[in-house]
Amino acid sequence: MSKYIVAVVGATGLVGQEMIKTLEQRKFAVKQLIPLATKNSVGKKVKFKGASVPVKETKDSLFNGVDLALFAGGGTASQEFGWEAVRRGAVVIDNSSFFRMRPDVPLIVPEVNIKQIKKHQGMIANPNCSTIQLCVALKPIYIKLGIKRVVVTTYQSVSGTGKEAIEELQTQVKTIVAGKKVKPAVYPKQIAFNVLPHIDKFMENGYTKEEIKMVNETKKIFSDPNLAVSATCVRVPVYTCHAESVNVETMKPLSVDALRALMSKSPGLTMIDDPAPTADDPNRRTYPLSVELAGTDNVYVGRLRKDPSVECGYDMWVVADNLRKGAALNAVQIAEFLF
Numbered sequence: 001m002s003k004y005i006v007a008v009v010g011a012t013g014l015v016g017q018e019m020i021k022t023l024e025q026r027k028f029a030v031k032q033l034i035p036l037a038t039k040n041s042v043g044k045k046v047k048f049k050g051a052s053v054p055v056k057e058t059k060d061s062l063f064n065g066v067d068l069a070l071f072a073g074g075g076t077a078s079q080e081f082g083w084e085a086v087r088r089g090a091v092v093i094d095n096s097s098f099f100r101m102r103p104d105v106p107l108i109v110p111e112v113n114i115k116q117i118k119k120h121q122g123m124i125a126n127p128n129c130s131t132i133q134l135c136v137a138l139k140p141i142y143i144k145l146g147i148k149r150v151v152v153t154t155y156q157s158v159s160g161t162g163k164e165a166i167e168e169l170q171t172q173v174k175t176i177v178a179g180k181k182v183k184p185a186v187y188p189k190q191i192a193f194n195v196l197p198h199i200d201k202f203m204e205n206g207y208t209k210e211e212i213k214m215v216n217e218t219k220k221i222f223s224d225p226n227l228a229v230s231a232t233c234v235r236v237p238v239y240t241c242h243a244e245s246v247n248v249e250t251m252k253p254l255s256v257d258a259l260r261a262l263m264s265k266s267p268g269l270t271m272i273d274d275p276a277p278t279a280d281d282p283n284r285r286t287y288p289l290s291v292e293l294a295g296t297d298n299v300y301v302g303r304l305r306k307d308p309s310v311e312c313g314y315d316m317w318v319v320a321d322n323l324r325k326g327a328a329l330n331a332v333q334i335a336e337f338l339f
């Protein structure tokens with residue numbers, strides 16, 4: 001039954017496009033799709049269920065009658081139109097960071113804290129892409145063992161920055177291979193053949209805003225202000241999927257095999273963790289890889305091992321598609337729960 005009028009703000013962007021694809025793939029009951037963007041996109045069309053739907057410039061009045069508004073138009077669009085869409089009757093699921101830390105806006109990862117959605121007042125926030133995959137991986141550990149401290153280093157793909165960043169990487173690779181000098185525009189420094197320990201702007205304490213977001217959002221999602229989290233966020237020249245090196249110190253011990261078995265049963269989580277080569281195939285080593293997992297739905301964990309430097313601690317490697325579980329899929333899962 002197609003029941004709902006659904007607006008997608010940022011419909012021409014990477015996340016907006018993935019949202020439209022995800023709504024169709026998961027057969028969300030869309031009666032009418034309203035793709036919205038800036039006035040620069042008027043005249044463009046998006047594909048949905050075999051039809052070409054014209055993109056409109058985002059305006060307050062276009063939210064009249066809308067049941068669900070998925071926002072992926074950046075912080076400015078969310079600030080300008082988010083609550084206005086709620087006032088006009090829509091439930092808004094917002095991908096920007098603008099409302100995430102407001103106490104009246106639940107910050108939801110369905111596998112982790114769906115119960116917190118009950119408090120919503122029309123606006124629900126989707127967490128940062130790196131935070132979502134971290135929380136899905138931590139959830140079974142948090143419940144079974146308790147977590148004292150998490151130290152995470154991210155390896156974030158360029159699609160996490162948006163469509164212009166993909167073009168920048170492609171252009172820089174061609175320019176460098178041709179022996180010419182690059183002129184960074186989207187990123188502060190060269191991204192091709194490089195790693196940048198710099199995502200979003202630097203704060204007074206030396207951390208970047210992306211790192212602070214990961215810390216604060218993780219505490220909010222687990223409703224645990226005492227959860228100790230330290231993050232270093234790094235951009236790498238990978239198109240899609242964020243990878244994370246995660247060190248977790250727990251309150252209680254558990255063998256690595258038992259932890260692996262526990263995590264493999266956790267919703268939304270898949271273990272890819274068999275690094276030992278076999279006698280007949282010395283190259284067969286399995287761990288999560290960005291290039292193999294782009295376009296898939298789950299959060300993948302591998303390289304799980306006991307950290308010998310503390311009594312109860314583990315290291316692991318966590319990978320997920322930032323456009324799917326890190327953005328579009330998480331938003332559509334929230335919508336599926338609500339509707």
Ligand SMILES: NC(=O)c1ccc[n+]([C@@H]2O[C@H](COP(=O)([O-])OP(=O)(O)OC[C@H]3O[C@@H](n4cnc5c(N)ncnc54)[C@H](OP(=O)(O)O)[C@@H]3O)[C@@H](O)[C@H]2O)c1
Pocket residue numbers: 009010011012013014015016036037038039040041058071072073074075076077095096097127128129159160161162163164322323326327
């Ligand atoms: N990329 C990710 O992995 C990821 C993950 C989690 C969250 N997010 C968040 O999702 C949002 C979109 O990211 P993206 O990667 O899809 O960016 P993107 O590829 O650059 O696309 C941006 C989209 O927003 C539209 N837009 C920009 N300003 C607007 C405005 N004032 N009003 C209405 N629409 C506007 C653009 O329209 P035009 O094409 O007309 O310019 C375009 O459709 C951002 O808030 C981002 O932080 C992204």
